[in-house]
Amino acid sequence: MGAARGARRRGVIWEVFRQEREGQPFQHGGSLEAPNLVFAEAYAREFYGRRGESFALWIVPRESVEEVREPYVAEVFDRDYRRVDGYSLKVKLKEARERAGTSPAG
Amino acid sequence: MNAQELLRLADDELILGWRNSEWTGIAPFLEEDVAFSSIAQTEIGHARAWYELAANELETDADSLAFDREPDEYLCAPLVEMRMADDWARTIARHWLYETADRIRIQVLLNSVDRKVAGLAEKIDREETYHRIHAEMWAERLRDEPKFRDAVDELWPYALGVLPEEQRSLFCEAVERDESEAIERSGHTEGLRPLWEEMTMVRRSVPGASW
Amino acid sequence: MTEAEFEAYVQNGGQVEAGDAMPEDYRKALVKFIEMHGNSELMGVLPEREWILRAPTLQRKLALTSKVQDEVGHAQLIYRVVEDLGKPREACLDDLVAGKTKFHNVFHYPTKTWGDVGVIAWLVDAAAIISQKALLKCSYAPYARIMKKICWEESFHILHGRDVILTMMNGTDEQRELVQEALNRWWGPLMQFHGNPIPADDDPMFRWRIKSQGNEEARQQFLDGYVPQIWELGLTVPDPNLRKGKDGVWAYSEPDWDELKWVVTGHGPETERRLGFRQASHEETAWVRRAVLADAA
Numbered sequence: 228m229g230a231a232r233g234a235r236r237r238g239v240i241w242e243v244f245r246q247e248r249e250g251q252p253f254q255h256g257g258s259l260e261a262p263n264l265v266f267a268e269a270y271a272r273e274f275y276g277r278r279g280e281s282f283a284l285w286i287v288p289r290e291s292v293e294e295v296r297e298p299y300v301a302e303v304f305d306r307d308y309r310r311v312d313g314y315s316l317k318v319k320l321k322e323a324r325e326r327a328g329t330s331p332a333g
Numbered sequence: 334m335n336a337q338e339l340l341r342l343a344d345d346e347l348i349l350g351w352r353n354s355e356w357t358g359i360a361p362f363l364e365e366d367v368a369f370s371s372i373a374q375t376e377i378g379h380a381r382a383w384y385e386l387a388a389n390e391l392e393t394d395a396d397s398l399a400f401d402r403e404p405d406e407y408l409c410a411p412l413v414e415m416r417m418a419d420d421w422a423r424t425i426a427r428h429w430l431y432e433t434a435d436r437i438r439i440q441v442l443l444n445s446v447d448r449k450v451a452g453l454a455e456k457i458d459r460e461e462t463y464h465r466i467h468a469e470m471w472a473e474r475l476r477d478e479p480k481f482r483d484a485v486d487e488l489w490p491y492a493l494g495v496l497p498e499e500q501r502s503l504f505c506e507a508v509e510r511d512e513s514e515a516i517e518r519s520g521h522t523e524g525l526r527p528l529w530e531e532m533t534m535v536r537r538s539v540p541g542a543s544w
Numbered sequence: 545m546t547e548a549e550f551e552a553y554v555q556n557g558g559q560v561e562a563g564d565a566m567p568e569d570y571r572k573a574l575v576k577f578i579e580m581h582g583n584s585e586l587m588g589v590l591p592e593r594e595w596i597l598r599a600p601t602l603q604r605k606l607a608l609t610s611k612v613q614d615e616v617g618h619a620q621l622i623y624r625v626v627e628d629l630g631k632p633r634e635a636c637l638d639d640l641v642a643g644k645t646k647f648h649n650v651f652h653y654p655t656k657t658w659g660d661v662g663v664i665a666w667l668v669d670a671a672a673i674i675s676q677k678a679l680l681k682c683s684y685a686p687y688a689r690i691m692k693k694i695c696w697e698e699s700f701h702i703l704h705g706r707d708v709i710l711t712m713m714n715g716t717d718e719q720r721e722l723v724q725e726a727l728n729r730w731w732g733p734l735m736q737f738h739g740n741p742i743p744a745d746d747d748p749m750f751r752w753r754i755k756s757q758g759n760e761e762a763r764q765q766f767l768d769g770y771v772p773q774i775w776e777l778g779l780t781v782p783d784p785n786l787r788k789g790k791d792g793v794w795a796y797s798e799p800d801w802d803e804l805k806w807v808v809t810g811h812g813p814e815t816e817r818r819l820g821f822r823q824a825s826h827e828e829t830a831w832v833r834r835a836v837l838a839d840a841a
Contacts, residue, residue, distance in 0.1 A: 238837035257690065258624050259364050260633075262836050265470050270364040272463070273371055274617060294563070354596050354605075357612050358589035359825040361832035363620035363633075370613040374606055381602045396601045419825070421832050474836055535658045536600035539718050543711055544600040544658070 241267040242292055244285040245275045253285050334447045336390045337408065340398065341518070342438075343383035344409035345495065347399055348525075349431060350376030351532060355418035372428075372464055379457050386449060400536050404521065404529045412491035414522045425475060426484035429468040430492035430508070436465060437503050438496055490516045554683040554753045561685050562628045570752050574684055575629050576645075577754055582622035583640050583647035585615050590818045591655040592664065600658065607704045611665065614697045621690040628686060641823040643810045648672075650733050652812020659726030662712060665705025667730065667770060671737045673698050674765050678757035713777050720778075727774070728782045735783075735796065736804040738762040767794040 238260040244253040256275045261267035267286050275281050307313030324330045353373035360366035384395035391398070412431065417423040439461065442454035475481035493501055493515035505512045536544070545553065547567050560566055592612050599605035623633045639645045650668050655661065676695050682688040712719040741760040749755040767786075771794070774781055785797045807815070 257621055257693070258628075259620065260362070260624075260837065261364060262474070265466075266364075266474075266836075269368055269463075269467055269470060273368045274364075274620070277367075277371055296563075351597065354609050357596060357609055358593040358616060359822075359829075361829035362837065363616055363623070366616045367613055367620065370609060370616070374609050374613070377602060377606055377609070381606075384602070399602055400600070419828055421829055478831075478835060480831070531597050533600075535595075535598045538658075539716055542715050542719055544604055544708075544715075 238262050239267070240289040241271070242287050242289055243271045243275050244287070245281040246283040247281065249282050251282075253283075256281070256284075258289065334445060334450045336387045339383050339387035339390070339450075341408040343380045343387060343398070344407045345413050345435075346376045346380035346383065348407070348409045348528070349413040349427075350374070350380060351528065352413060352415070352417065353424075353428075355416075356424065359418075361421055368467060372467060375460055375464065379460070382453055382457070386453065400533050404526050407521070407525065407529075408518065409521075409525075410491070410495045410518050411516055411520070411522050412488065412495055414525045414528065415491075416524050416528075420484075422475065422478060422480035423484040423488070425468070425471045426481055426488050427492075428464075429472040430485065430488055431495065432461065432464050432468040433507050434492055434495045434500075434504050436461065437500050437507065441500065490514055494518055551751055555751070557753075558683065559685040559688075560683055569748070570754075571629060573748060573752065573754060574687070575626055575631050577749065578622060578629070578684075578687055579626050579631065579636055579639075580646050580648070582619050582626060582636060583645055584651060585619040585622060586640070587647040587651040587818060587822070589615050589619075590821065591651060591653070591814070592661070595655065595658065595661045598658070604708070607707075608661065611701050611704060614701065618690075618694050618697070621693065625686050625690060637822075637826060641819050641826065643819065646808050649736055649804055649807045649812070650730075651818075652807045652815045653730075653733055654814050656729070657722050657726060658708075659712070659722030659724075660730070662705055662708035662723060663726040663730050665701055666709050667705070667727075667734055667774075668737075669698060669701045669705060670770055671734055671762075671766050673702065674762050674769075675738065675757070678755065678762065681753070681756045683753035709777070713779075724779055727779055731782050732800060732803070733807075734766075735763070735799040736801070738766070740799075740801050740804070764794055767796070768792075 239262065240258050240260055242258050243256045245256040246253050259267065259270050259274060261270050264286070271284050271286050275284055321330070350373050353369065353376060356366070357370045357373065358366065360369050380399065381395050384398045388394050388398055412427060415423075415427070417427060436458075439454050439458050442450055443458065445451040445454065472481075489510060490513055493504065493512065494517045496504055501512055501515070545565065547569075550567055550570065554560065560570075589612050592608065592615075596605060596608050596612060599608050623636055626636060627633055636645070640647070650664075650671075655664070673695065676691055676698065679691045680688055680695065682691065709723060712723050739759040741758065744750040744758055747755070768788075771781065771786065771788075783797050785795060788794050806812075810816075810819075
């Protein structure tokens with residue numbers, strides 16, 4: 228979006244997020260140009276809903292959207308405690324079952 | 334409700350939808366092009382629904398009613414016949430006036446003793462919500478444009494003629510204008526025949542064929 | 545990133561977003577390619593919209609209006625992408641009517657009958673969809689994303705086209721003749737549509753993964769998919785050399801590449817009239833854009 232922000236704007240650019248079905252996350256659908264929210268809503272409905280393909284829409288002026296790329300830059304120290312692969316339970320579980328006498332046969 | 338009244342509603346919607354579809358591809362900007370095209374399609378869809386009701390009564394089908402009559406047999410109001418495809422101010426003026434008038438007559442039809450008519454009116458009323466929002470949105474935006482105000486003044490007598498006399502005072506209230514001499518439905522404008530010729534040219538090219 | 549690193553990045557499936565740093569040549573190539581696509585959607589509307597008014601049934605009128613509406617919507621999506629690459633929509637429209645930028649050959653030809661309506665929706669759209677599906681893998685992500693929506697909407701158009709054709713083919717002799725006659729006129733432009741074969745190695749569009757399908761590959765896909773459909777209806781293709789080889793490759797008469805070049809450089813039978821029409825309607829409605837888009841409230 229960086230290139231666009233510098234360009235001369237006539238109307239306002241609105242980003243449209245759509246919910247495919249009830250309960251699902253809102254996903255970016257596209258953008259459109261409209262003078263104000265009333266027009267933007269009318270157009271968003273047309274572009275992202277005229278086939279009944281969206282359950283709901285969010286309409287946001289582009290300048291209200293802040294983009295964050297690469298949220299965590301350069302993870303230097305391993306933070307495996309935050310991930311599933313940071314836990315290795317197989318050996319400990321085997322030992323615990325043996326002590327309790329509940330190991331599976333064989 | 335008799336077939337003539339149904340045809341009046343259907344013909345209004347068909348011809349207005351036909352006129353509005355002239356803007357598809359050449360509307361003032363792309364977003365509006367898509368929105369206005371939906372309005373034209375909805376109008377044709379509503380015309381079809383009224384034709385289907387009339388067709389049951391007249392023992393024919395919707396397409397035959399829509400396309401196989403002579404120009405003089407159409408019962409549409411002069412307002413919808415006028416060609417405005419090069420004039421957005423007039424187009425929006427007509428759109429706004431017509432939607433307001435249409436809402437009034439639909440409200441009356443919601444209470445029709447004919448269940449089918451009342452049911453269809455209710456469905457149409459729901460879809461027309463978006464037409465009204467759209468028309469209001471544009472009327473508000475063009476409020477200060479002389480072209481728009483002049484167009485509304487010019488089309489006002491025609492718009493009055495869309496409604497039966499007893500519904501006109503409600504219309505005047507809704508648009509905050511005084512009642513004036515209405516241009517009644519009795520005749521057709523010279524725009525109708527060329528419209529009809531274009532509208533029916535493919536159909537007439539192989540009479541009776543399926544398309 | 546150097547240009548070489550960028551090329552390696554996209555060739556390995558790397559995606560580029562609007563705000564990313566990119567080689568200027570890549571950005572320029574994108575703008576040119578995508579702009580031509582937008583122009584084509586917009587110009588494609590003109591041959592078809594006349595027939596909205598002449599549609600012979602209410603259902604056909606609705607379907608055709610909806611199809612053309614979709615194409616306008618596609619133009620909107622595409623020009624937004626171009627605008628976010630730095631070229632405003634108004635500049636694109638100005639260049640289009642001034643003849644400075646191009647649009648696809650098929651939209652420079654006249655439509656003469658309802659047969660054309662069927663052939664365009666069935667075969668011209670099919671040819672376009674083949675190219676569009678290949679663009680789903682474009683390295684420039686905003687464009688790839690809109691292609692998804694475009695391809696989904698185009699799937700309805702092909703069905704509509706097929707329905708129109710089948711109804712006519714099952715109708716009267718006159719109707720069948722309308723279809724055959726239209727096919728005879730459209731075959732040449734259809735065969736030219738995907739462009740003349742260019743070696744992929746020389747083409748920066750491939751190196752940058754903007755395009756990922758060769759012109760000849762696209763044409764073969766079209767022939768493979770649609771010639772059987774044409775023949776099974778009893779229609780003939782106006783090319784005596786058209787046949788599928790034992791190796792599965794279609795042979796055909798060499799398309800007229802001179803005609804293609806002549807047409808896309810602005811000399812098609814309808815080019816001038818349609819651009820003039822576009823320009824006139826654009827000028828007539830300039831006051832609306834000023835009133836509505838200029839001072840956003």
